[in-house]
Amino acid sequence: MAQIMVVEPDELVATALTKIFRGDDEIQLTFSENFLSAIETLNGNPKFKATYEKYKQISDAAKEELLVATQKEIVAKNTWNSAAEILAKYQSDLETITNLAAEAKPAAPIKENEEQKLTLIKEIARLSVEVKGHKEALILATKLKTEKEKIAQEKLNIAEEAKANIPSASNEIYSVLVISSALLVPSVKLWTEALEKTLIFQANKEIKIVVLGFESDEKNVKKYLNPRISDYMIKPVDELLARQNIKFLALSDKKPQSEVYSLQIKEPVDLVFEYELESMSEFSFILNSRDKFAVNEFKAFNCNLFLRKNQKSVLAKCISSTEKVGGGFLSEFWFSAMDTHLAFQIKTVIKNAPKI
Amino acid sequence: MFNILIIDEDASSNRKIEEILKNKTNYVLTAVPSVEKATELIAPNFNKEKAPASTDGPPALKPQLIFVDITKIKGEVAQWYIEFYEILKAGSNENTPIILLSLSSDPLFIRGFLGAGVHDVFVKPVITTSLETTLNYFINNNNLPIRKMTPMKASVEMYFPALAQEISEFEMKLITTQQISLNDFKPIYGDFFKWSPERRVIARCTQCQEDEETEGYYIETFTFVGVPPAITKEIRIWLKSQYVAQKQSAKQK
Numbered sequence: 001m002a003q004i005m006v007v008e009p010d011e012l013v014a015t016a017l018t019k020i021f022r023g024d025d026e027i028q029l030t031f032s033e034n035f036l037s038a039i040e041t042l043n044g045n046p047k048f049k050a051t052y053e054k055y056k057q058i059s060d061a062a063k064e065e066l067l068v069a070t071q072k073e074i075v076a077k078n079t080w081n082s083a084a085e086i087l088a089k090y091q092s093d094l095e096t097i098t099n100l101a102a103e104a105k106p107a108a109p110i111k112e113n114e115e116q117k118l119t120l121i122k123e124i125a126r127l128s129v130e131v132k133g134h135k136e137a138l139i140l141a142t143k144l145k146t147e148k149e150k151i152a153q154e155k156l157n158i159a160e161e162a163k164a165n166i167p168s169a170s171n172e173i174y175s176v177l178v179i180s181s182a183l184l185v186p187s188v189k190l191w192t193e194a195l196e197k198t199l200i201f202q203a204n205k206e207i208k209i210v211v212l213g214f215e216s217d218e219k220n221v222k223k224y225l226n227p228r229i230s231d232y233m234i235k236p237v238d239e240l241l242a243r244q245n246i247k248f249l250a251l252s253d254k255k256p257q258s259e260v261y262s263l264q265i266k267e268p269v270d271l272v273f274e275y276e277l278e279s280m281s282e283f284s285f286i287l288n289s290r291d292k293f294a295v296n297e298f299k300a301f302n303c304n305l306f307l308r309k310n311q312k313s314v315l316a317k318c319i320s321s322t323e324k325v326g327g328g329f330l331s332e333f334w335f336s337a338m339d340t341h342l343a344f345q346i347k348t349v350i351k352n353a354p355k356i
Numbered sequence: 357m358f359n360i361l362i363i364d365e366d367a368s369s370n371r372k373i374e375e376i377l378k379n380k381t382n383y384v385l386t387a388v389p390s391v392e393k394a395t396e397l398i399a400p401n402f403n404k405e406k407a408p409a410s411t412d413g414p415p416a417l418k419p420q421l422i423f424v425d426i427t428k429i430k431g432e433v434a435q436w437y438i439e440f441y442e443i444l445k446a447g448s449n450e451n452t453p454i455i456l457l458s459l460s461s462d463p464l465f466i467r468g469f470l471g472a473g474v475h476d477v478f479v480k481p482v483i484t485t486s487l488e489t490t491l492n493y494f495i496n497n498n499n500l501p502i503r504k505m506t507p508m509k510a511s512v513e514m515y516f517p518a519l520a521q522e523i524s525e526f527e528m529k530l531i532t533t534q535q536i537s538l539n540d541f542k543p544i545y546g547d548f549f550k551w552s553p554e555r556r557v558i559a560r561c562t563q564c565q566e567d568e569e570t571e572g573y574y575i576e577t578f579t580f581v582g583v584p585p586a587i588t589k590e591i592r593i594w595l596k597s598q599y600v601a602q603k604q605s606a607k608q609k
Binding site: 241285304305 | 458466485489503511523558
């Protein structure tokens with residue numbers, strides 16, 4: 001049986017949903033007063049959150065300790081590296097001076113070189129001790145990091161295992177969340193983000209969302225459609241449509257309802273794709289798109305810029321479609337089937353275009 | 357000499373093209389009212405396979421550009437283009453670009469007449485600059501004129517043709533050449549519900565698989581989303597009427 005969580009303050013709609021699924025052995029509805037109480041139910045046992053938080057803290061602290069140890073190791077490595085570099089330079093200088101002194105000896109020893117040599121020998125001795133110390137510090141830091149890594153991993157494993165084993169209220173897994181559009185505040189995007197953060201019970205994290213709203217025009221409906229939301233239904237909900245679509249989302253076995261009949265047809269339809277206009281000339285326009293277009297293909301376009309009497313679309317032929325740096329395509333389309341009105345309209349738009 | 361052949365009986369349109377070309381040299385314009393007449397000019401031996409190639413009479417016309425009025429495209433459009441290509445091939449003109457002439461400027465109407473070899477579509481009366489740009493394109497080795505692009509930001513919708521195979525009041529199965537990502541929302545419209553680009557439904561792609569029978573095609577199922585009650589009602593009425601019609605036709609058979 002599939003569980004459906006309904007968060008709908010409108011009693012009429014809630015009653016309608018109850019009526020739709022009454023007697024349905026495959027669906028069980030759970031009503032919640034508001035979004036927060038729904039989340040609590042979806043997260044399961046009230047103790048779940050506290051326990052989850054406890055293990056989350058253990059896991060976060062372990063991650064933090066590991067990060068500190070890793071940073072310490074990096075610092076120790078850098079200090080050792082720079083000291084070792086200076087030592088290597090001094091050793092090279094000493095070698096050069098020793099060679100020079102050896103060449104000059106038969107004639108007359110150079111006093112300055114001898115003095116410099118002595119200073120370098122002293123510095124090298126001092127630095128060698130320093131480098132040795134740094135090397136030891138690095139070995140210690142690496143050892144500490146390895147230990148912390150081991151401890152952190154153990155803690156993480158314990159926390160993850162504990163989180164996975166925390167029971168929900170009755171181990172109930174919900175398939176669909178039906179929610180009123182009025183509750184998606186302050187915006188659909190922010191609400192979706194809040195849901196992702198607050199819904200922590202793993203088994204319910206993938207719950208499908210159906211929004212119920214009064215808005216019926218495309219512009220407003222589109223506001224509610226994002227990859228996280230699966231469906232939007234207009235109130236008052238159509239019984240057959242609601243039963244079909246909600247069941248379709250709730251059940252893994254997606255059989256059409258018996259009262260639904262479909263027809264085999266052969267009819268042309270249009271799918272509408274949206275793109276961004278980049279630039280325009282009196283002959284052509286360039287689109288920014290995710291898809292590559294086939295050159296020489298004609299397409300019909302609609303844009304407010306092409307608006308003219310009784311007609312909103314234009315026909316254009318793709319003359320180039322090239323990949324952009326960073327992904328996507330820039331495709332140039334040549335205006336076709338231009339009449340004098342459209343030609344005039346395009347010229348006016350270009351003339352009045354704001355400077356970008 | 358640049359030979360242009362017009363297949364159109366619209367005298368005023370032909371005159372307009374002639375006027376545009378009047379002040380230009382090196383253009384020869386030939387206008388015929390039908391495809392049959394054009395065939396006689398460009399492929400005199402077409403359909404006369406048994407007859408020996410005649411050496412008498414004027415040589416066949418070799419147009420570098422052919423204008424065809426869309427009313428001359430009869431029957432099934434794809435088939436018409438195949439047959440017309442055969443005529444062009446018979447006269448060794450298979451690479452000659454075709455420009456369609458249309459009285460209507462409605463892209464969704466013109467789209468139904470497009471086929472292989474069509475370079476452009478001109479709406480009647482032909483705009484002088486459009487004709488000049490096209491002629492210059494062919495004379496200058498297919499070089500397009502320099503375009504001064506003005507940066508602009510706007511949303512553009514593209515209508516991508518698809519074929520509906522199956523429909524219920526909740527979803528639609530389509531065949532397209534474009535692969536759609538699962539859960540992508542797309543507005544859809546179709547003449548058969550008297551929908552229009554302004555009045556259409558949004559649908560979510562719930563299934564997308566390659567068509568095993570035809571390479572390059574995809575079978576996609578779209579579930580309607582946020583369908584206004586009026587449209588649901590329209591779909592139901594349409595489905596019922598179609599269902600009844602199909603039943604009756606089956607009974608008659």
